[in-house]
Amino acid sequence: MTKILHADCDCFYAAVEMRDNPELRDIPIAVGGSAEGRGVIATCNYPARTFGIHSAMSSAQALRLCPHLTVIKPDFERYREVSAQIMAIFRELTEWVEPLSLDEAYLDISGVERFKGSGTWMAQWLKAEVLRRTGITVSIGVAPNKFLAKIASDWHKPDGLFVITPEQVDAFVAELGVDKLPGVGPATAQRLKQMNISDCTELGRCSLSILVDRFGKFGHRLYELSRGIDRRDVKVHRERKSISAENTFERDLTPAQVIAQELTPMVDKLAARIDRHGTPASSKIFIKLRFDDFTTTTLESSAMLPSITNFTELFERAWQRGQRPVRLVGVGIRLLDAEHSRQLALFGAPL
Incomplete structure (x- = not known):
C-alpha cells in the first residue's frame, strides 16, 4: 500500500528569522526586498498575514496594509543551511525524498517498517525531530498519493498534521x-x-x-x-533544466546602463552557480528582460559559452523587442537533458 508524506515548513524564511531573533516572534514581519527597491515579499509570518499580506505581493503594498511591518532582507545562504538539516532528517526516515524547494518535500514511506509502519507516527516523529534540531515547525500531510498528501499538509497549518486514509479518500x-x-x-x-x-x-x-x-x-x-487518483511516483533525482541569475533594479535603466553596470556582475554570479553544479554541459544560453511597462521577453541563443560577449549580444537583440527602459534582467543556461548528452557522446560530439 502506497503511503506518501508531504512536509511543508511553516513560513520558512520568516521562521528562520524568528528563531534567530526571538524579538520578531510576535510582531508582523516579512522577508523580501525593500519597498524603495521595488522589492516583493517572499514570505511573511502569521501575524503579518492577518493584515492580508502574502508572498509575491510588492513590499510597498505590504507596508501600506501594515505600516509597522518589519521587512527583512533574505539571507538565502542561511536558509539553505537550515533546509539541508531538515532534508537530512527526512532521509533518516526514508531514502525516497523528493525536495520541491528549500522548505517542502514529498516522502514515500510505503516500505518503512519503523513505527510499526504507521504514517501518523512517522509524521509525529519528523515534526518533533525537526523542531528539536532546527527550531522550525513543519506541517505534514499523510495520504495514499502525492496530490492528497499536499492538500493534507495545508489542512491544519501552522504546525499541522492531517491524515487521509485510503478508506477516507x-x-x-x-x-x-x-x-x-x-x-x-x-x-x-x-x-x-x-x-x-x-x-x-x-x-x-x-x-x-x-x-x-x-x-x-x-x-x-x-x-x-476528481476521483482522488494520482499516479505520480516520488522522484528522488530531479534533473535540473537550467541555471540562472536575475536582478530587479532599483530604478529603470537604459540599455547602455545595463551593459555597463549590470551584465558583468550577473554573468559572474551565473558562472559561480554553474561551477557549484559541476560545470554541466549546456545546449544554449538565454536572457530575460522585463521592461518598465512590465512586459517580459525571453530570448535564447545556440551559443554554448555563457560569456559576457555572448550575453551582451543577446541582450541587445532582446531589447529590440521592447525598446523601453529595463527594470529586470535575467541570464541563464538551458541544460542538456540526459538523453541528449548520451546521444552526443555516442556520436563523438564534445560536451
Whole structure:
C-alpha cells in the first residue's frame, strides 16, 4: 500500500528569522526586498498575514496594509543551511525524498517498517525531530498519493498534521472545491464554474470525453483528480533544466546602463552557480528582460559559452523587442537533458 508524506515548513524564511531573533516572534514581519527597491515579499509570518499580506505581493503594498511591518532582507545562504538539516532528517526516515524547494518535500514511506509502519507516527516523529534540531515547525500531510498528501499538509497549518486514509479518500475528495486541485487556477476555476462545477462531486459527474474536449490533455488530469487518483511516483533525482541569475533594479535603466553596470556582475554570479553544479554541459544560453511597462521577453541563443560577449549580444537583440527602459534582467543556461548528452557522446560530439 502506497503511503506518501508531504512536509511543508511553516513560513520558512520568516521562521528562520524568528528563531534567530526571538524579538520578531510576535510582531508582523516579512522577508523580501525593500519597498524603495521595488522589492516583493517572499514570505511573511502569521501575524503579518492577518493584515492580508502574502508572498509575491510588492513590499510597498505590504507596508501600506501594515505600516509597522518589519521587512527583512533574505539571507538565502542561511536558509539553505537550515533546509539541508531538515532534508537530512527526512532521509533518516526514508531514502525516497523528493525536495520541491528549500522548505517542502514529498516522502514515500510505503516500505518503512519503523513505527510499526504507521504514517501518523512517522509524521509525529519528523515534526518533533525537526523542531528539536532546527527550531522550525513543519506541517505534514499523510495520504495514499502525492496530490492528497499536499492538500493534507495545508489542512491544519501552522504546525499541522492531517491524515487521509485510503478508506477516507472518496468522502474527502467529494467535498473538495475544484480550486484546491493542482493546476486549477482562477481561469480554469471560472471555466468550470460556467459548467456549474464547483466541487469534485460535480466534477466527477463529467465524462472523460467532455473534460478532454473542454480542457485538452488537462481534462484527463481533472478526471483522475476528481476521483482522488494520482499516479505520480516520488522522484528522488530531479534533473535540473537550467541555471540562472536575475536582478530587479532599483530604478529603470537604459540599455547602455545595463551593459555597463549590470551584465558583468550577473554573468559572474551565473558562472559561480554553474561551477557549484559541476560545470554541466549546456545546449544554449538565454536572457530575460522585463521592461518598465512590465512586459517580459525571453530570448535564447545556440551559443554554448555563457560569456559576457555572448550575453551582451543577446541582450541587445532582446531589447529590440521592447525598446523601453529595463527594470529586470535575467541570464541563464538551458541544460542538456540526459538523453541528449548520451546521444552526443555516442556520436563523438564534445560536451
